[in-house]
Amino acid sequence: MPKSCWKGLAMSSTMPEAPKTHPFILEENALAGSKPYRTYNQFLQEKFGCRVYKVSIDAGFTCPNIDGSKGFGGCTFCDETGSSSRTNDLKTPIAEQMQKNIANRRKRYKAQKFIAYFQANTNTYAPVERLKRLYDEALNVDDDVLGLAISTRPDCVTPEILDLIASYQERLPYVSVEYGLQTIHDRSLALVNRCETFADFLQAYEWTQARGLDHCIHVILGMPGETHADMMQTADKLAELKVAGVKIHMLVAMNHTPIAEDYRNGRWTSMDFDTYVNTCVDFIERLHPDCVIHRVAGNGHFKHVVAPSWMASQRQDVMSAIDACFAERGTRQGDACRH
Numbered sequence: 001m002p003k004s005c006w007k008g009l010a011m012s013s014t015m016p017e018a019p020k021t022h023p024f025i026l027e028e029n030a031l032a033g034s035k036p037y038r039t040y041n042q043f044l045q046e047k048f049g050c051r052v053y054k055v056s057i058d059a060g061f062t063c064p065n066i067d068g069s070k071g072f073g074g075c076t077f078c079d080e081t082g083s084s085s086r087t088n089d090l091k092t093p094i095a096e097q098m099q100k101n102i103a104n105r106r107k108r109y110k111a112q113k114f115i116a117y118f119q120a121n122t123n124t125y126a127p128v129e130r131l132k133r134l135y136d137e138a139l140n141v142d143d144d145v146l147g148l149a150i151s152t153r154p155d156c157v158t159p160e161i162l163d164l165i166a167s168y169q170e171r172l173p174y175v176s177v178e179y180g181l182q183t184i185h186d187r188s189l190a191l192v193n194r195c196e197t198f199a200d201f202l203q204a205y206e207w208t209q210a211r212g213l214d215h216c217i218h219v220i221l222g223m224p225g226e227t228h229a230d231m232m233q234t235a236d237k238l239a240e241l242k243v244a245g246v247k248i249h250m251l252v253a254m255n256h257t258p259i260a261e262d263y264r265n266g267r268w269t270s271m272d273f274d275t276y277v278n279t280c281v282d283f284i285e286r287l288h289p290d291c292v293i294h295r296v297a298g299n300g301h302f303k304h305v306v307a308p309s310w311m312a313s314q315r316q317d318v319m320s321a322i323d324a325c326f327a328e329r330g331t332r333q334g335d336a337c338r339h
């Protein structure tokens with residue numbers, strides 16, 4: 001049974017008890033719905049019993065892989081938006097971004113509660129005191145903000161930063177860190193100039209788990225040089241690690257990025273629609289059934305997409321094609337899970 005709509009905890013001074021079991025364990029029959037995989041919407045509905053929407057924030061962060069502290073120029077697929085489909089004017093204060101987007105979602109989707117989502121670039125790339133100021137600014141905007149989600153690179157967190165993020169669990173029922181892992185294969189990470197390794201992720205993941213934080217791991221299908229077997233190894237490893245959530249992207253070449261040049265020069269080929277759908281289904285079948293699937297298709301405005309060309313006409317079809325593929329196979333998430 002869905003829980004009643006969450007209310008009032010955000011400003012509560014009462015410390016919730018530390019969860020005795022993993023807070024994101026699949027409830028009985030949670031996969032019995034119409035989707036063959038456990039969607040983020042389903043997770044939010046189960047947890048809060050009402051319409052909860054993420055509200056994206058562009059806090060003006062840069063990235064250590066852009067400014068030279070880890071690398072120059074960024075990942076080869078990163079465009080000027082920091083891989084976020086940035087829509088906000090950077091001069092707009094965080095509180096104003098939140099107010100505007102909350103009003104929009106209330107009106108358009110009848111949204112009831114909100115998660116402040118620090119999305120653009122690397123949202124832990126600042127001293128702890130500044131991070132606290134920025135996160136607080138977003139959380140203090142509206143009593144209906146019940147959660148905080150922070151997107152970052154695995155090599156850009158420290159125990160101190162994760163302590164700060166974990167401290168918000170005392171006032172919010174939902175706090176999550178999103179890590180751009182992309183793949184477990186260091187050779188692929190090097191090919192896209194990621195300037196970090198799988199070992200960086202494992203360290204960040206250990207610290208994150210130690211603090212009981214929810215998390216979502218971003219992966220990209222179709223990385224340069226990756227075979228189907230390589231991608232399945234990433235799925236198997238995520239299942240073995242029992243990650244709480246996964247966001248699946250396809251590698252998309254946006255205008256004015258190095259990967260778009262690679263595409264034009266024939267050094268990289270994008271996945272066709274059917275290959276992406278089938279690979280995505282193979283991937284989800286291998287994930288643990290408890291894992292929440294936050295997304296199954298890439299973002300980025302199709303007007304700026306160089307490849308794959310089908311993004312312009314078939315992007316909206318990806319989810320239904322994935323459902324149809326599961327139905328045709330008679331499978332669902334976790335059926336090929338080895339862990």
Ligand code: SF4
Binds near residue numbers: 078
């Ligand atoms: S880590 Fe993210 S923000 Fe930084 S360069 Fe790569 S994609 Fe862009």
